[in-house]
Amino acid sequence: MPIEIKELHIKINVNEGSKPATSPSTPKSTDEDAVAECVEQVLKIIERKKER
Template sequence: MPIEIKELHIKINVSEGSKPNSSASAPKSKGEDPVAECVEQVMKIIERKKER
């Protein structure tokens, strides 16, 4: 059964002058971050729908 995403909420906090978190700024290798991979696929789907 396919899943349909109707809303997507993204919340980030930005602090100037702080050092970036090493785990968040450097993904280890492809396939180890399933969230980033999922977001990338969703963005590709959105771009394809815009082209139509």
């Protein structure tokens, strides 16, 4: 029997005074690749949801 999740609660704590998680020496192409991968995964999830 499949389980259906109807609500998802996400809680995030933000500290404004802390340093950023990524280092400034990280190339922007790596960040762009990560964003592109996330977008691709979200689109795949949406397509799978439409098939149901």
